[in-house]
Amino acid sequence: MAHDDTTPHGTGDNSTTGPAPAGPEQAGTDQPDTRATVVPFRRPEPGPAPATIDGEVVEPGTGLEVGAARETFGTRVLHGTGRILAGPSDETRARLAVATVDAAHAAGHRVAAGTRSGMRVTGRFGRFLNRHSRIIGKGMEAARQRRRADHDHTDLKAARAEAKDKGDTAAVEALTRQHNESRHVGIDAAQKKAELIWSVTWRAAAALGVLFVVSVVVGGINGFGRWLGVFNANDVLAVWRDALTLLYTVAVVAVTWWWAFPAVWLLLKLSRWWRDGNRLGDQVLPVHLRKQATKNLRVELTESALVNALANIGNSKLNTSIKDGWPHRDTDNAWVQPPMIDGKGWSTKIRLPQGAPVKSVDKAKEMLAHNLACRPMELFIRADADDPTVMDLFRLNPGVLRDPVDPYPLLHEGSTDYWQGFPVGVNLRGEPIVADMPERNFVLAGSPGSGKSTLMQTLLNGAILDPLVDVDVFVFAENNDYEAISPCLNVYSPGAGENNVNAALDHLQELYDDLSARGRLLQKHNVNSVLEAGREVVAREPGLRPRIVVLEECQRLFRQDKPEDRKRIVNLVINLFMASRKYAVHLAFLTPSPSDQSLPRDLVAMSTNRACGAVNGNKARNNAVLGEKAHEEGISALDLKPKTKTSLNDCGTLITVGFMDEPGALRSYYLSPDDQQRIAERALEARGGGANGTAEVVVVRDPLADMLTVLAEMTPREGEQHPRAAAVAAALASRWNHYTGWQIQHVTDVLAEHGYKVPITQRMYPVDPARVADAAAARDSVPAE
Structure with missing residues (x-):
C-alpha cells in the first residue's frame, strides 16, 4: 500500500523496502551515517501472534484495533532505532480517517478516528459542529495575527528592512524614528482615554449635584406660590428617590443576570470570528471538513508548503540554504509578502538565497507545480519588477481555467476604437485583455477544438464595431464560423476549392499594390503611419481605412x-x-497544423501576435507558432487539451505572445452565433446599413489593363521589336493567380475581342503595347448602357 511522503527533503517513494542510500532528509539530522529502512504498512493478522506495523512490534492487548489510523502510519523509521523521521500529511490522515470510519460503519460499529488535528466527530451534526468550530478558530487566529501585526508594527519593520536592503539610509532613519514613536502611541492613547473618562465622570457628577440642589431649591420655593405647578420640595425628592430606585433595580438585575453580558459579548465575537474565518475559504480547513473534500485534496500555499516544494525541485543551492534554516533566519528577510488569497488563486513574494536565481526556479516549474499540487500552466513564476532577487509566485486554484469566462463586455452595447484596441479575453487572473491593433499582425494555431477560431471571431466582433475598419475573411474550408458577421465583412469568401485560393492570392496582390497609394496619402498628411494619422484623418481618407x-x-x-x-x-x-x-493592413493566419509547411518560418518570425492552443503534445508544433525554443523557455501549450464530444477541456485557452506584456495564457471570450448576429446588427447600423465595400469577393479581372501593366515592365528579346504573346501570358500568370494556365491563345483571343488581331511572325505572336493601349482606350470610350 503506497502512502504520502511529506518529509521536508524527501527523496522518493516510501513504499519500497530494503536499504536505501541516505537522502537529503538525513543530512540535517544528528544521526551517524547509516541507512534507512522503509517499512510498508501491513495490517495485523487476527490471532494471538504479534503484528508488525510500520516496523514496530505490537503486542496483543495494546488496544490497537484493526483498521484504526495510527500516529506513525506513513513515517520513515530508522532501522534498529525506531526513530521517526517525519509524519504523514493532513491529506493522508484525512483519507485514512474516512476509510476507517466507513469500514467501522460497515461492521456495525461507530468509530472515532484520531487525526493529528484533533478528534474526528462522526455524523452530520458532528461534522457541522466540527467544521464551523474550525472556521471560528481560523477567524480567531486571523484576528490574533492582526493584533500582533499592529502591536509589533510588522509593516514598519518590513519597510525598514526593505529600505536597508536598498541602502536608503534616509528612509531607514525616518522609519526607525517612526517605529520608536509608534511604540508610545498605545501608552499615550491609554493615558488620554483615562483622562477623558475621569473628566466625563467628574463633570457628570458635578452636573447631577448641581441639578439636585437646584431642583430641591426650586421645589421648596414653588411650594409657597405654586408658580410652576402643584409640586414642592417633597415631590422633587420623591422623583429623585424613584430614579435611584430604578437604578438600584437595574443594578440588581445586572448582578443577578451577570452572565448574560459576557454571553452576548461572546456571541458577537463568535459571529465576527466566524465571518473572518469564512472569508479565508475552505482551503484553510482540514480536507475532510471541506464542502467538496474530494475535489480539494491539494497542498495549500502556506509558507511551509512552499518551502517544502522548493526543497524538492532538485536545486542544490536551494536545498543547502533550506537545510541551513532559510527562509526563517533573521538575516534573510525572505518573506516580502506571505502567501495570501489573491483573486482566483494564491500569491506570494519571497527573496531567494544566493546562487538560486528566479530563472533557475522557473526552469523547474513542472516539478514545482507538481509539488504544489497544480498544473504547470496554473503556476506563474517571475522576478519582481523592483527586486530581481524576489520571486513573485502566483498559483491558480484548481479548476479555474475551466470555469466559464466572463461575458463579452460589448455584447449588448458599446462600440470600439481601432486606435484603442479590441477586447479579446481575460488572463488567468481574470483581468480583461485588450488586443492592440496598430502595426500588429497575427498567427494563430492549434488542434481542432482548441479555440483559435473563437479568439479570432472575438477579435473581429470588436473590429466590426468600429465603422472605420474593413474586414476581409477567406476561409479555405466549408464551415459557418464567420457566417454570423458576414454582412459586416467587405470580403467574405469561404470554400476549399482552387478558385478561392486564387481569389485570396489576387486579393493579397491588390493589397500589396495598394500600399503605394496609401503611402502617398500618408505623405499628403505629413505622417509616417496610420497610427500617427489618427481617427480624424482616416475618417476623411477612405484609402487609409484599417483593414x-x-x-x-x-x-x-x-x-x-x-x-x-x-x-x-x-x-x-x-x-x-x-x-x-x-499602413494599417493587418494579416491574420490560422491553421490547425502548425509547421514550416503550413506556416513559413519567416512569417512567424515577423508576426507580432502569436497564439497557440492545444497541439497534442507536439513540441515542434508548439515552437513553430510561439517561436524557436519557446517550449524550453516555459512558453508551452502542451498541457492544454482540446474539447471533445463530452468535455470542453481547455477550449478557448491559448498560450500567447504579443497580446500581453509578457507571454502567457489567454482565455478568449465566447460568442455564440446568436451573440455575433446581435453584434453584427449593431455594427451594420453604425456602418450605415452595410460594409464599406462589397460583401463578397470579386475574382473577375480586366485582362487589357493587366496586359498594359505587365507590358510596361517587359523588355522584348534581342532582335525583336515587341514582346511575345507567350511571354505576356507567363508574366500575367506570375503576377496574378487568376491567369494561371494562360497560354498564347488566351492572350490573342482577348486582344481579338477588342479589335486587335495579333500577327503571326515566324510562328511568334509579337504584341504591340501601343495597339493594346489603343484597344483599351477604344473600349473605355464606349458609353455604358
Missing part, C-alpha cells in the same frame, strides 16, 4: 505541389507582411 485580412485554414495557401508556386506565394505574403504594418 484586417483573415486567412483561415491557411495551410491550403502554402502547401503547393510545385516548389516554384510555393516560393512565389511565400514571397508575396512575406513582402506584404513586412510592408503593410504601418
Whole structure:
C-alpha cells in the first residue's frame, strides 16, 4: 500500500523496502551515517501472534484495533532505532480517517478516528459542529495575527528592512524614528482615554449635584406660590428617590443576570470570528471538513508548503540554504509578502538565497507545480519588477481555467476604437485583455477544438464595431464560423476549392499594390503611419481605412505541389507582411497544423501576435507558432487539451505572445452565433446599413489593363521589336493567380475581342503595347448602357 511522503527533503517513494542510500532528509539530522529502512504498512493478522506495523512490534492487548489510523502510519523509521523521521500529511490522515470510519460503519460499529488535528466527530451534526468550530478558530487566529501585526508594527519593520536592503539610509532613519514613536502611541492613547473618562465622570457628577440642589431649591420655593405647578420640595425628592430606585433595580438585575453580558459579548465575537474565518475559504480547513473534500485534496500555499516544494525541485543551492534554516533566519528577510488569497488563486513574494536565481526556479516549474499540487500552466513564476532577487509566485486554484469566462463586455452595447484596441479575453487572473491593433499582425494555431477560431471571431466582433475598419475573411474550408458577421465583412469568401485560393492570392496582390497609394496619402498628411494619422484623418481618407485580412485554414495557401508556386506565394505574403504594418493592413493566419509547411518560418518570425492552443503534445508544433525554443523557455501549450464530444477541456485557452506584456495564457471570450448576429446588427447600423465595400469577393479581372501593366515592365528579346504573346501570358500568370494556365491563345483571343488581331511572325505572336493601349482606350470610350 503506497502512502504520502511529506518529509521536508524527501527523496522518493516510501513504499519500497530494503536499504536505501541516505537522502537529503538525513543530512540535517544528528544521526551517524547509516541507512534507512522503509517499512510498508501491513495490517495485523487476527490471532494471538504479534503484528508488525510500520516496523514496530505490537503486542496483543495494546488496544490497537484493526483498521484504526495510527500516529506513525506513513513515517520513515530508522532501522534498529525506531526513530521517526517525519509524519504523514493532513491529506493522508484525512483519507485514512474516512476509510476507517466507513469500514467501522460497515461492521456495525461507530468509530472515532484520531487525526493529528484533533478528534474526528462522526455524523452530520458532528461534522457541522466540527467544521464551523474550525472556521471560528481560523477567524480567531486571523484576528490574533492582526493584533500582533499592529502591536509589533510588522509593516514598519518590513519597510525598514526593505529600505536597508536598498541602502536608503534616509528612509531607514525616518522609519526607525517612526517605529520608536509608534511604540508610545498605545501608552499615550491609554493615558488620554483615562483622562477623558475621569473628566466625563467628574463633570457628570458635578452636573447631577448641581441639578439636585437646584431642583430641591426650586421645589421648596414653588411650594409657597405654586408658580410652576402643584409640586414642592417633597415631590422633587420623591422623583429623585424613584430614579435611584430604578437604578438600584437595574443594578440588581445586572448582578443577578451577570452572565448574560459576557454571553452576548461572546456571541458577537463568535459571529465576527466566524465571518473572518469564512472569508479565508475552505482551503484553510482540514480536507475532510471541506464542502467538496474530494475535489480539494491539494497542498495549500502556506509558507511551509512552499518551502517544502522548493526543497524538492532538485536545486542544490536551494536545498543547502533550506537545510541551513532559510527562509526563517533573521538575516534573510525572505518573506516580502506571505502567501495570501489573491483573486482566483494564491500569491506570494519571497527573496531567494544566493546562487538560486528566479530563472533557475522557473526552469523547474513542472516539478514545482507538481509539488504544489497544480498544473504547470496554473503556476506563474517571475522576478519582481523592483527586486530581481524576489520571486513573485502566483498559483491558480484548481479548476479555474475551466470555469466559464466572463461575458463579452460589448455584447449588448458599446462600440470600439481601432486606435484603442479590441477586447479579446481575460488572463488567468481574470483581468480583461485588450488586443492592440496598430502595426500588429497575427498567427494563430492549434488542434481542432482548441479555440483559435473563437479568439479570432472575438477579435473581429470588436473590429466590426468600429465603422472605420474593413474586414476581409477567406476561409479555405466549408464551415459557418464567420457566417454570423458576414454582412459586416467587405470580403467574405469561404470554400476549399482552387478558385478561392486564387481569389485570396489576387486579393493579397491588390493589397500589396495598394500600399503605394496609401503611402502617398500618408505623405499628403505629413505622417509616417496610420497610427500617427489618427481617427480624424482616416475618417476623411477612405484609402487609409484599417483593414484586417483573415486567412483561415491557411495551410491550403502554402502547401503547393510545385516548389516554384510555393516560393512565389511565400514571397508575396512575406513582402506584404513586412510592408503593410504601418499602413494599417493587418494579416491574420490560422491553421490547425502548425509547421514550416503550413506556416513559413519567416512569417512567424515577423508576426507580432502569436497564439497557440492545444497541439497534442507536439513540441515542434508548439515552437513553430510561439517561436524557436519557446517550449524550453516555459512558453508551452502542451498541457492544454482540446474539447471533445463530452468535455470542453481547455477550449478557448491559448498560450500567447504579443497580446500581453509578457507571454502567457489567454482565455478568449465566447460568442455564440446568436451573440455575433446581435453584434453584427449593431455594427451594420453604425456602418450605415452595410460594409464599406462589397460583401463578397470579386475574382473577375480586366485582362487589357493587366496586359498594359505587365507590358510596361517587359523588355522584348534581342532582335525583336515587341514582346511575345507567350511571354505576356507567363508574366500575367506570375503576377496574378487568376491567369494561371494562360497560354498564347488566351492572350490573342482577348486582344481579338477588342479589335486587335495579333500577327503571326515566324510562328511568334509579337504584341504591340501601343495597339493594346489603343484597344483599351477604344473600349473605355464606349458609353455604358
